[in-house]
């Protein structure tokens with residue numbers, strides 16, 4: 081919906097106060113005379129024909145962009161095309177908004193600091209069923225849809241799985257007709273663009289907005305003011321009740337930008353609303369008058385910094401003030417927006433019937449005290465009433481098990497930035513600890529363990545605990561992860577409230593990751609079982625018998641080959657890589673993190689190479705493989721960056737050593753992102769999911785690979801466990817310790833050096849790296865990586881090495897029989913329908929949200 085409302089108090093940032101424009105004068109429900117029949121008729125999309133499309137496209141190009149086709153740039157053409165597609169969806173968007181206002185159904189408000197959307201054009205063409213029409217229409221104008229699609233810069237507003245999951249979820253909700261609004265931040269710079277200089281990662285800013293963004297609609301007139309800093313004070317209200325209030329000392333504006341979230345062929349278009357920070361006044365007039373113009377402009381920059389850049393840390397948050405500002409900024413805007421959207425007469429006691437705010441990890445958890453503050457300080461509720469409402473409006477999803485990934489905000493910082501919120505958090509904690517005391521009298525250790533306020537090492541607010549106390553439900557993202565949350569990380573809370581804890585296994589959208597990304601396989605599936613699978617992914621089961629059909633296997637293998645060729649063509653242009661299409665494609669793509677164990681993959685490669693280089697094995701006896709890595713390291717994560725360097729160094733030696741005879745190839749295309757994932761995953765044969773058991777919360781890449789017919793080599797970790805259960809042991813290469821074994825080994829004391837000393841192949845592999853073979857003879861370059869593995873190895877790569885190598889031999893054995901391999905790949909596709917994000921959404925609805933699908 082692109083309508084909006086008058087702001088609370090903020091004047092337009094760009095207009096002097098005495099010239100405040102009329103903002104939103106007759107919005108929201110106010111009738112004003114409409115006499116022209118066209119004004120009374122519902123908005124209609126352009127005709128769904130080639131001519132209709134051409135007309136709309138040229139209109140956009142000529143009138144909106146002001147260029148003639150003959151003079152237009154590719155970016156003009158792309159922009160006009162995007163606007164055209166948008167125009168087809170607009171009628172549905174307005175209609176969705178109208179129904180929403182009419183029926184006031186309970187909505188999901190998904191609060192997420194990250195949305196890793198990927199390119200919009202392909203997905204929106206699909207949702208509006210415009211692919212063929214657009215293709216033909218552009219051809220008649222002498223243009224190519226493929227070329228224009230390549231012009232789009234993807235919005236990289238997320239780090240990895242957590243942000244991509246949010247994007248899959250909003251796609252599924254729209255497709256399932258569930259009212260949902262996604263709220264987030266419109267970062268001016270998304271996740272950095274990764275480049276390699278001499279094999280080392282160098283980060284470049286991601287200026288994704290440089291050429292404009294045709295998919296967003298800004299609404300500056302609907303900006304929201306957000307306060308920061310200052311102090312609190314107590315006062316006595318008219319009824320003689322002592323109350324607190326916040327006296328902030330600075331503020332910024334949140335400007336909403338709306339994005340369409342179209343359902344697949346169902347006429348629904350939900351909204352994603354991303355907030356951008358702007359200074360409240362363009363100039364601070366006092367400073368301006370005093371002559372310090374530069375200082376006045378600096379104040380503006382300070383405010384606008386809030387939505388400037390996405391923090392590139394994945395799994396290890398930095399306790400930076402700006403980050404807390406971002407978090408509060410977007411939830412304050414979003415709560416205000418949602419509440420005001422219910423109209424002036426709305427009784428906030430009914431809020432739990434209108435909305436569930438889903439907290440995507442701890443990033444938006446400051447919304448809990450914010451809602452309390454609104455209810456207490458602005459709406460005059462007493463504490464118990466306010467808490468009764470608040471504690472029904474939130475649910476919390478945890479996405480990690482790493483202790484260092486759980487956000488803890490220093491009390492000092494939080495008190496300085498949000499003093500009233502800190503007071504409220506203390507009160508929530510006091511009441512909560514009373515309950516703990518009642519439940520377990522005299523259990524002081526437990527009291528300290530469960531307190532929302534941590535005392536050591538510094539005083540801090542444990543955001544995960546706050547979310548757990550306030551949330552109606554807490555869920556993990558795969559069965560194993562949810563179990564470990566209950567049994568370990570949040571065990572005390574699970575004892576107090578066993579029913580609060582639940583699981584929803586992650587899922588991925590088949591629209592983007594099959595229909596858009598893998599047209600050949602999608603067509604093959606549709607030819608075999610009809611098109612219903614796109615919105616009912618369990619129907620992929622109907623493919624299972626076809627795994628036994630030689631003709632189908634042939635067609636399936638052919639689709640895989642076509643995808644490899646498409647990937648080869650892309651990598652050739654994008655990275656100057658020459659990918660062989662006649663080798664097994666072995667892929668590991670995900671953020672670079674020690675727990676994910678890219679090093680274990682690397683040890684496998686170096687071990688193969690070492691055996692060839694030392695003459696133990698003939699190159700001709702090695703299964704030809706191309707290994708592809710894709711991974712960004714957090715800029716401040718030194719070990720991760722050294723591992724990237726090492727992968728590149730190994731690649732340049734292995735790929736160029738004549739002894740290898742081209743049978744092993746290691747490629748690391750820079751800047752792995754959603755766009756590349758869409759090309760890579762459909763082409764893969766082998767999916768590497770090799771984290772240490774008990775560390776990966778779920779994984780979603782693992783699901784995308786399996787659904788595209790790659791076979792997994794993996795540990796019993798995260799959602800791998802469920803993938804293996806569904807596809808069957810025979811169709812999955814399992815290796816490594818399971819979580820209880822990892823826990824035992826940890827308890828016993830893990831000594832990686834023992835594995836190094838006792839396994840000659842492992843020793844030879846590590847020694848080769850340590851010798852400087854991959855660093856021009858300099859043994860120091862990768863010494864930190866090697867000694868970290870031999871002496872610390874927190875994630876036990878050495879303990880799982882021999883099991884991994886053995887599993888890779890099983891991979892080779894199966895691959896030697898292409899038909900048998902394809903059969904297993906087909907069974908993976910057929911049995912992974914469970915991993916649709918549509919199913920995840922059904923689980924959230926049933927177990928957590930209680931939102932009926934809208935009509």
Ligand code: NBG
Nearest residue numbers: 241242479557776777778779780
């Ligand atoms: C990530 C986990 C993944 C999981 C995604 C989505 C964070 C903090 N967590 O295993 O590491 O698949 O979340 O749930 O990014």
